[in-house]
Amino acid sequence: MASAAMHGQRKTGERMKLNAALLAIYLLLLAALGAAGYNFYHRQQQRALDEARTQLGAIADLKVAQIVEWRKERIADGRVMQASSAMLSAVQQLLDGAPSGRGRAAVVDWLSALKSFYGYANAMLIDSRREVLLSLVSGARLEAPWTAVVREAMRSSQVSLTDLHPESGSGAIYAALIVPVVVSGRNPPIGAFVLWIDPNTFLYPHIQSWP
Helix, strand or coil, X not given: CHHHHHHHHHHHHHHHHHHHHHHHHHHHHHHHHHHHHHXXXXXXXXXXXXXXXXXXXXXXXXXXXXXXXXXXXXXXXXXXXXXXXXXXXXXXXXXXXXXXXXXXHHHHHHHXXXXXXXXXXXXXXXXXXXXXXXECCCCCCCCHHHHHHHHHHHHHCXXXXXXXXXXXXXXXXXXXXXXXXXXXXXXXXXEEEEEEECHHHXXXXXXXXXX
């Protein structure tokens, strides 16, 4: 009887050791599977982040290229205006203070066409003292933020595109294309065109759109 009891105890001990060993193996396998799953998830997450960074970088490059191209187009608009000999005589008369009614109307019509065709918010003509002689939007003024850049553009005789500036009254934000009026044999420019650009018409939609 004693021998049978001891044999039973030994069998029970061996079974417990086997169960413990199986449990340890199971736990090791479970830990290995967990580590493998975590590593796989981490690699997939890193891959997704790398792809997202690449896509965002490509989109940023595209946006920059679009804005640079838009800026080149606006500068080209101004240079075309500078080279428009057909309107120079009427513009010069306005700036010299001896305009004809027909000449003023022709300049207004020309600026109105440019404003409509290119989508400018306003177009004005200023003299060498930066006084507004003509504006398509009634009551428009050349405020302090613009005077320095207009003065620099007229000093260099180069077409310039300004940064964005808010208007003091309305708070509306605009950029401006400044086109000095250059007359052969006269230096500095006798005046300038100032074309107001609303960023909501191109710049902001392009920045916000998602390809």
